[in-house]
Amino acid sequence: MGWQGIEGHDDVVGRFVSAETRGRIAGTYLFIGPEGIGKGTFAKALAKSLVCLAPRPGLVACGACVSCLQAAAGSHPDIDVIEKPEDRATIPLEAFIGDRENRMREGLCWRILLRPALGKRKVAIILDADHLAEEGANCLLKTLEEPPDGAVIILVGTALERQLPTIRSRSQIVRFAPLDTEIVRRVLTAGASDTASPDLSAIAAAAARSGGSIARARLLLDPEIDAFRARLLELLSARPLHGVELSKEVQACVEAAGKDAPPRRARLRILLGAALDFFRAALRRDATGAAPGRDDAASDPPLERAVAIWRGTGDDAIDGLRRTLDALDGIDRNAHLPTLVDAWSARLEPAIAPAPPPPPASRAPRA
Numbered sequence: 001m002g003w004q005g006i007e008g009h010d011d012v013v014g015r016f017v018s019a020e021t022r023g024r025i026a027g028t029y030l031f032i033g034p035e036g037i038g039k040g041t042f043a044k045a046l047a048k049s050l051v052c053l054a055p056r057p058g059l060v061a062c063g064a065c066v067s068c069l070q071a072a073a074g075s076h077p078d079i080d081v082i083e084k085p086e087d088r089a090t091i092p093l094e095a096f097i098g099d100r101e102n103r104m105r106e107g108l109c110w111r112i113l114l115r116p117a118l119g120k121r122k123v124a125i126i127l128d129a130d131h132l133a134e135e136g137a138n139c140l141l142k143t144l145e146e147p148p149d150g151a152v153i154i155l156v157g158t159a160l161e162r163q164l165p166t167i168r169s170r171s172q173i174v175r176f177a178p179l180d181t182e183i184v185r186r187v188l189t190a191g192a193s194d195t196a197s198p199d200l201s202a203i204a205a206a207a208a209r210s211g212g213s214i215a216r217a218r219l220l221l222d223p224e225i226d227a228f229r230a231r232l233l234e235l236l237s238a239r240p241l242h243g244v245e246l247s248k249e250v251q252a253c254v255e256a257a258g259k260d261a262p263p264r265r266a267r268l269r270i271l272l273g274a275a276l277d278f279f280r281a282a283l284r285r286d287a288t289g290a291a292p293g294r295d296d297a298a299s300d301p302p303l304e305r306a307v308a309i310w311r312g313t314g315d316d317a318i319d320g321l322r323r324t325l326d327a328l329d330g331i332d333r334n335a336h337l338p339t340l341v342d343a344w345s346a347r348l349e350p351a352i353a354p355a356p357p358p359p360p361a362s363r364a365p366r367a
């Protein structure tokens with residue numbers, strides 16, 4: 001187990017430990033890296049050790065002082081965490097400056113100006129920084145320009161290009177890399193240790209396909225998703241591709257995740273991720289003649305079968321990739337999922353089964 005129970009990201013830990021030793025902790029950090037690799041968890045662990053009253057060397061929280069106890073309970077008066085509500089496309093302005101009746105008497109920008117209640121620092125964590133709207137960012141800018149003494153603001157996002165330039169230029173950028181497959185495997189194995197007989201080969205396969213994300217690996221371990229993934233690959237490799245059928249079956253799988261939007265979105269991300277794997281493998285086969293999975297630790301029979309059946313060209317695969325990436329982007333923008341799946345499936349149809357050429361009637365000479 002790594003720094004404060006966090007697996008991986010040793011380089012980032014080193015950077016903060018060194019900054020703390022030199023008394024150089026900055027006022028604003030922007031954490032960047034793929035989803036599900038522990039950036040938010042890291043930010044909270046860092047906040048806990050920054051406000052600890054008796055920190056140990058290596059920026060490790062003591063775990064026993066009143067500050068640590070409140071941080072562990074999620075009720076620390078000097079640690080402020082805000083995130084995008086599930087039903088909103090952006091972080092609402094109220095989260096920064098309070099609602100209409102309480103402008104600048106509530107919200108993160110007001111709370112961070114207060115004197116720390118327990119120690120010397122206040123820490124604000126803004127999760128979902130990808131969904132920071134312009135007006136929220138403008139309120140935040142004033143705080144970033146004149147940060148209160150000892151305050152640390154941590155924004156947590158995925159890609160640098162998704163952040164507003166005004167925020168980017170005022171933050172120290174901290175990049176988080178995807179976790180090693182081995183770390184993902186270790187975390188999943190530890191999580192399954194209370195199961196009577198954890199399926200270690202399934203865990204290894206999920207870790208290998210996780211792209212370094214523990215969240216993604218957990219979803220891949222869901223037997224329902226695993227079964228549908230094989231079916232999805234079959235649908236994608238069929239020629240002609242049946243868009244209506246594809247859309248119907250994908251939507252049924254997404255709806256089976258429950259009534260709430262977050263698990264539905266997470267499930268659709270996994271399915272679209274499987275489609276990306278497929279188009280990538282198809283493109284690779286087209287370019288090099290290589291079968292998928294050859295240089296992967298885990299073999300992937302459903303993917304290998306699907307690519308072997310597929311009769312599209314490299315251009316078709318690129319089209320499929322592009323359309324699937326667009327759909328993934330739509331999930332991030334809070335698009336209506338059934339419409340998004342419908343549009344994605346319909347757009348894949350011509351990519352994989354080109355429409356017949358128009359009749360040559362227009363060639364007839366004019367009278």
Ligand SMILES: [Zn+2]
Nearest residue numbers: 052062065068
């Ligand atoms: Zn402590």
